[in-house]
Amino acid sequence: MxxxxxxxxxxxxxxxxxxxxxxxxxxxxxxxxxxxxxxxxxxxxxxxxxxxxxxxxxxxxxxxxxxxxxxxxxxxxxxxxxxxxxxxxxxxxxxxxxxxxxxxxxxxxxxxxxxxxxxxxxxxxxxxxxxxxxxxxxxxxxxxxxxxxxxxxxxxxxxxxxxxxxxxxxxxxxxxxxxxxxxxxxxxxxxxxxxxxxxxxxxxxxxxxxxxxxxxxxxxxxxxxxxxxxxxxxxxxxxxxxxxxxxxxxxxxxxxxDGFPVMTALDDQAPSEDSINIRWGRSALEVLEKGEEFSRCRHLESGRVLDVLTEYLRYDERGVHCEDSTDYRLPVKAGERLSVVRRTSRGTLAKKDGATGWYSGRLKEE
CATH class of the missing domain: 3.60.21.10 (Metallo-dependent phosphatases)
Incomplete structure (x- = not known):
């Protein structure tokens, strides 16, 4: 064509x-x-x-x-x-x-x-x-x-x-x-x-x-x-x-x-110095310990071990993969507004200026 x-x-x-x-x-x-x-x-x-x-x-x-x-x-x-x-x-x-x-x-x-x-x-x-x-x-x-x-x-x-x-x-x-x-x-x-x-x-x-x-x-x-x-x-x-x-x-x-609810951060948080973005096409995992909310996994390409949301795990004939996942901690100042992707018992998966990462501080609904 x-x-x-x-x-x-x-x-x-x-x-x-x-x-x-x-x-x-x-x-x-x-x-x-x-x-x-x-x-x-x-x-x-x-x-x-x-x-x-x-x-x-x-x-x-x-x-x-x-x-x-x-x-x-x-x-x-x-x-x-x-x-x-x-x-x-x-x-x-x-x-x-x-x-x-x-x-x-x-x-x-x-x-x-x-x-x-x-x-x-x-x-x-x-x-x-x-x-x-x-x-x-x-x-x-x-x-x-x-x-x-x-x-x-x-x-x-x-x-x-x-x-x-x-x-x-x-x-x-x-x-x-x-x-x-x-x-x-x-x-x-x-x-x-x-x-x-x-x-x-x-x-x-x-x-x-x-x-x-x-x-x-x-x-x-x-x-x-x-x-x-x-x-x-x-x-x-x-x-x-x-x-x-x-x-x-x-x-x-x-x-x-992005349509996510927006909340105000109440605590400062420093960014992580080292992180990984596990993304489509490079997401093969080994599940080391499966949990109800999070599962301990080894990313096969990098060898990095991290916790992945269990609901993000996908099983098929090729093995275990996951939805895009990260262990990145967002840099946050109190008073900044964050898009909230998902709240968990271990913190919030959030977005700031387009970047996705974890925030462990308190949040105030707007």
Whole structure:
């Protein structure tokens, strides 16, 4: 599939907000737009992955469509978004085996399964695909047309917006579209650019080996901004809005929203001097002692021993893994506000400035 590239105009004097990887989380999208004060004077760029992994995908898609009718909104196709029109059009770029596996794993967190269900068709095997495809095309024409019409890249003289990443800035139409949408570990590939290349797709916490952080990563020397805050995919995820500089070459800023309750810290706490961020793809464990709330574990890659929330443990044919976990202690001053991810008998898993860690002090509800 060839890459669809479109020019994007960003007139001076208008604030430009860039968001990515909503993954069907409409409450976080609405909360972020409220927090950032989104209005008709702004330009909103959505870097893709509006959909999937959340039962709210259909409502989120329709909300983005509504915003696109009322405001200046530019949306890019992400790899998760591409699943829907590819199935509806019976395109060969995604094999049928993928859909069988994806439908089984995600259930109604997959938009296609939910669409088929709403259209009166159950999808339990490949034999159901023709009926599901026909029903989805019949009942969800506007949604499909919106997704079919999205480009893979938006570009002007100063910026290139793409969901996953690109290997170059020239001859963009010749690139493979799937590689632009699904480009894992883009920052690790060593590219540098003349334009600023703004991407989502890869939750930024995956780039941090010691301290979990969902803040956008801005590489000024390489002109790359990576902004996926792990919304929906991570238990401590957030949705980031990158705010472009008023003039090219200026400083970026951002606003984030995670939806967690906010409390005020009453005690100081020094940060830990050494910590680990156990994250997806590098999360294999040996359980040394399983407990009701915490389990003592050895992280196989690093050899580090730490306590992991027992509910974060996952068992499959590969062994034991965990949701993203850390032993990092946040630096906290009394009076600071923290987002509370989880309260436990041993302290609070909290967030400050996008970083996740543990806080053992007292908290006051706001």
């Amino acid at each position: 060839r890459t669809i590239v479109r020019p994007v105009a960003l007139p001076p004097g208008r604030r430009v907000l860039v968001i990515s990887d909503l993954h069907g989380n409409l409450p976080l999208l609405k909360g972020l737009l409220r927090k950032v004060g989104f209005s008709g004077e702004d330009i909103l760029i959505v870097l893709g992955d509006i959909l999937e992994r959340n039962e709210g995908s259909l409502d989120t898609l329709r909300y983005v469509m509504e915003l696109s009718e009322r405001y200046t909104v530019h949306t890019i196709l992400g790899n998760c978004d591409n699943i829907v029109p590819a199935f509806a059009d019976d395109r060969p770029d995604i094999p049928q085996e993928f859909y069988e596996r994806w439908f089984r794993m995600q259930g109604e967190r997959c938009l296609l399964v939910k669409m088929a269900h709403l259209a009166g068709v159950e999808v339990t095997s490949r034999l159901d695909f023709p009926a599901a495809r026909a029903a989805i095309n019949r009942d969800f024409g506007p949604e499909l047309d919106f997704l079919r019409g999205l480009p893979h890249i938006l570009v002007n003289d100063d910026y290139l917006f793409v969901h996953g990443g690109v290997p170059r800035e020239e001859r963009l139409e010749e690139l493979d579209a799937h590689s632009c949408m699904k480009n894992d570990d883009f920052l690790g590939q060593g590219y540098s650019f003349h334009r600023w290349v703004v991407v989502g797709h890869w939750p930024v916490t995956l780039y941090h080996s010691h301290i979990p952080s969902a803040k956008p990563i801005l590489l000024y020397d390489r002109h790359i901004a990576s902004i996926d805050g792990g919304c929906t995919l991570k238990a401590d995820g957030q949705l980031n809005a990158l705010i472009l500089p008023e003039r090219p070459g200026g400083e970026f800023s951002y606003v984030a929203y």
